Amino acid sequence: MDRIIIRGGAPLTGTIPISGAKNAALPLMTTSLLTRDTLELSNVPRLADVQLLLRILGNHGVDHTIVGRRAGESSESGQTLRLQASNVIDTTAPYELVSRMRASFWVIAPLLARFGEARVSLPGGCAIGTRPVDLLIDALQALGAEIEIDAGYVVARARDGLRGARIDFPKVTVSGTHVAMMAAALARGESVIENAAREPEIVDVADCLNKMGAKITGAGSARIVIEGVTSLHGANHAVLPDRIETGTYAMAVAMAGGDVMLENTSADLLRAPLDALRRAGAEVSETNTGIRVRRNGGALAPVDIDTAPFPGFATDLQAQFMALMTRADGVSHIRETIFENRFMHVQELARLGARIRLDGDLAIVEGVPQLRGAPVMATDLRASVSLVIAALVADGETTINRVYHLDRGFEALESKLVRCGAQVERVRA
Numbered sequence: 001m002d003r004i005i006i007r008g009g010a011p012l013t014g015t016i017p018i019s020g021a022k023n024a025a026l027p028l029m030t031t032s033l034l035t036r037d038t039l040e041l042s043n044v045p046r047l048a049d050v051q052l053l054l055r056i057l058g059n060h061g062v063d064h065t066i067v068g069r070r071a072g073e074s075s076e077s078g079q080t081l082r083l084q085a086s087n088v089i090d091t092t093a094p095y096e097l098v099s100r101m102r103a104s105f106w107v108i109a110p111l112l113a114r115f116g117e118a119r120v121s122l123p124g125g126c127a128i129g130t131r132p133v134d135l136l137i138d139a140l141q142a143l144g145a146e147i148e149i150d151a152g153y154v155v156a157r158a159r160d161g162l163r164g165a166r167i168d169f170p171k172v173t174v175s176g177t178h179v180a181m182m183a184a185a186l187a188r189g190e191s192v193i194e195n196a197a198r199e200p201e202i203v204d205v206a207d208c209l210n211k212m213g214a215k216i217t218g219a220g221s222a223r224i225v226i227e228g229v230t231s232l233h234g235a236n237h238a239v240l241p242d243r244i245e246t247g248t249y250a251m252a253v254a255m256a257g258g259d260v261m262l263e264n265t266s267a268d269l270l271r272a273p274l275d276a277l278r279r280a281g282a283e284v285s286e287t288n289t290g291i292r293v294r295r296n297g298g299a300l301a302p303v304d305i306d307t308a309p310f311p312g313f314a315t316d317l318q319a320q321f322m323a324l325m326t327r328a329d330g331v332s333h334i335r336e337t338i339f340e341n342r343f344m345h346v347q348e349l350a351r352l353g354a355r356i357r358l359d360g361d362l363a364i365v366e367g368v369p370q371l372r373g374a375p376v377m378a379t380d381l382r383a384s385v386s387l388v389i390a391a392l393v394a395d396g397e398t399t400i401n402r403v404y405h406l407d408r409g410f411e412a413l414e415s416k417l418v419r420c421g422a423q424v425e426r427v428r429a
């Protein structure tokens, strides 16, 4: 297994191009199952999760081509994928594939909506908590699906098609909102999603579905209205920038010090995390093409945060912010309100010398004057990258094991950091 070795101490200076968002690319690729025509997606990040979803879609019979680089495009422009589901041969998503990536469960919605049936393995446990799919199933049932659990599979049927309904989520769920929106796009009549997730990735998927002929209004608000249509057609769509990657590098700069332009992204995607960074002492300014982050050696102030659904502080940036707070001048409180077990990075940050106490969903972080390099490993992708951030200022060498977690969600991580002066090296197994 590959490892990443980081020698701490170098400030970051330069430009980092931000990739397309993993958490938009995955549901966007899934929408290709809703039409027999070609869906062309550009700015798709080169990530292990994208490759895995291509395999899962391929298993259903979706053809894909990766379009060659066009004039003026750099290797950092993301890739362009053409997906065509004109010949779906199988509506089953098997355990071997679904168990490796939770978002692959979402294929249940387009398969059911277009073909009237789907058999998709339950995604199973996950390192950040139990992560059930009950709300997704409730939404499909509300739309008229008959659901049965058979040998670890969710079997969904709607022989006469889905029908529009009111879906009122008892808690905000990104996966539930994606699934409800995709299914309702091809249902008969009007659907209303109440307490919908407002994440930018939901808006991106709604925009793409509308280009495909869907009639969706209100995405980005808590109430989404979908007028069902009988069929969807092909479209071209560019994946929006990755706000989690943006926030991760912004925190890396705040940690290491320096001056970095984050290109091809927008502050509108992450107001709450950028505000927390400003309060911690980083200078954050917006330009037409991105965000500039600077910090010149001053102390970091402790900042308390609670994770929350968008527009609140993203749970996917909690581990990175905690890494930053390990060096603050004082005590900060970090509350995780979305997932019940998303503090797996705490033990590993402690190996680098961090002082963190856990009390239920609260982490109490007492800043220390110095971290020291050590071998570490992490159990999910955001936790892994929090160790990268800590390692950027740790004395000596940090070896991060199980790099495949990073490869799931961060495109060209080492080269993006190295071009800004960090000492990062990948050792191939």
Ligand code: EPZ
Binding pocket: 022, 023, 024, 026, 102, 103, 129, 130, 131, 132, 133, 134, 135, 136, 137, 171, 172, 173, 174, 175, 176, 197, 315, 316, 338, 339, 340, 381, 382, 409
């Ligand atoms: C998405 O997961 C993201 N994944 C996650 O990013 C992100 O952390 C999460 O949203 C929250 O922002 C993708 O977009 C691929 P949820 P998702 O449904 O949709 C509970 C990363 O690192 N819940 O909004 O699965 C659930 O357990 C990943 O890129 C139910 O109880 O999250 C959680 O407590 C990790 N029943 C809360 O809702 C359900 O049926 C929010 O989950 C569904 C969810």
